Amino acid sequence: MIHAVRGLADAALDLLYPPHCLACGTALQAGGWGVCCPACEERIVWIGADRCRRCGGPVAEGVGAADGCPACHSHPPAYVEQACALAPYEEPLRDVLLALKFGAGLRASDWLGERLAMRIFETELLQGIEGPVALVPVPLVRRDLGRRGFNQAEAIARAAAGYLKAGRRRISVEPGLLRKIRATAPQALLNREARRANLAGAFAADLKRAEAFLKGGGGGVVLVDDVMTTGSTVGECARTLHGVGLKAIRAAVVARG
Numbered sequence: 579m580i581h582a583v584r585g586l587a588d589a590a591l592d593l594l595y596p597p598h599c600l601a602c603g604t605a606l607q608a609g610g611w612g613v614c615c616p617a618c619e620e621r622i623v624w625i626g627a628d629r630c631r632r633c634g635g636p637v638a639e640g641v642g643a644a645d646g647c648p649a650c651h652s653h654p655p656a657y658v659e660q661a662c663a664l665a666p667y668e669e670p671l672r673d674v675l676l677a678l679k680f681g682a683g684l685r686a687s688d689w690l691g692e693r694l695a696m697r698i699f700e701t702e703l704l705q706g707i708e709g710p711v712a713l714v715p716v717p718l719v720r721r722d723l724g725r726r727g728f729n730q731a732e733a734i735a736r737a738a739a740g741y742l743k744a745g746r747r748r749i750s751v752e753p754g755l756l757r758k759i760r761a762t763a764p765q766a767l768l769n770r771e772a773r774r775a776n777l778a779g780a781f782a783a784d785l786k787r788a789e790a791f792l793k794g795g796g797g798g799v800v801l802v803d804d805v806m807t808t809g810s811t812v813g814e815c816a817r818t819l820h821g822v823g824l825k826a827i828r829a830a831v832v833a834r835g
């Protein structure tokens with residue numbers, strides 16, 4: 579319902595204020611569905627066949643799908659079996675993600691969600707999972723959610739689920755499986771050890787919901803986030819979900835930092 583209302587609001591806004599490229603501000607063609615102008619979209623270096631299965635990052639040309647890469651070799655994201663990502667965290671994709679975080683709305687989350695769903699198919703991220711799959715957005719602490727009004731990871735997960743449901747799998751978005759129960763310092767300024775300490779105990783899984791999901795034949799979980807840098811956050815989320823019995827935990831992120 580909220581999405582439908584926001585969709586209408588977005589459409590009305592498009593009429594009043596024709597959309598602009600979220601990266602460079604150029605006016606976009608009316609009636610289009612993209613979020614970047616063609617020149618900016620061309621600058622995004624999408625991760626292709628040469629990728630790390632563990633962290634989703636790019637690997638050297640011609641390597642193909644690798645089981646580890648220099649970026650995650652010594653510390654692959656804990657409890658995450660496999661991951662996929664769309665592109666490195668660089669401009670202009672970074673601008674699109676920042677715009678989404680600060681209110682660019684459905685247009686950006688739909689665009690990113692569609693691409694993430696395609697990436698999940700392409701990389702066969704769900705292979706080996708039997709039964710329903712829960713997409714779990716990396717949560718925000720209540721204070722940040724209140725301030726921002728929405729969780730960008732959840733918006734992307736909901737958009738991706740819409741496209742993934744076109745397949746035969748049962749896919750649901752389950753933000754209730756995982757909560758962030760305390761605020762943490764910004765990860766960007768911390769080293770790996772400090773990041774881990776910063777995140778310890780920051781998330782809590784909902785045991786009842788996890789049991790209900792497993793009882794219903796639930797097979798696996800895909801954590802969804804906008805950016806993954808060292809993988810500490812996604813790893814801590816996965817560890818927390820693993821703690822309530824969830825298995826086959828994977829991750830799909832827009833950008834690999």
Ligand SMILES: [Zn+2]
Pocket residue numbers: 599600601602603604614615616617618619
């Ligand atoms: Zn542009």
Ligand SMILES: [Zn+2]
Pocket residue numbers: 630631632633634635646647648649650651
């Ligand atoms: Zn890797």
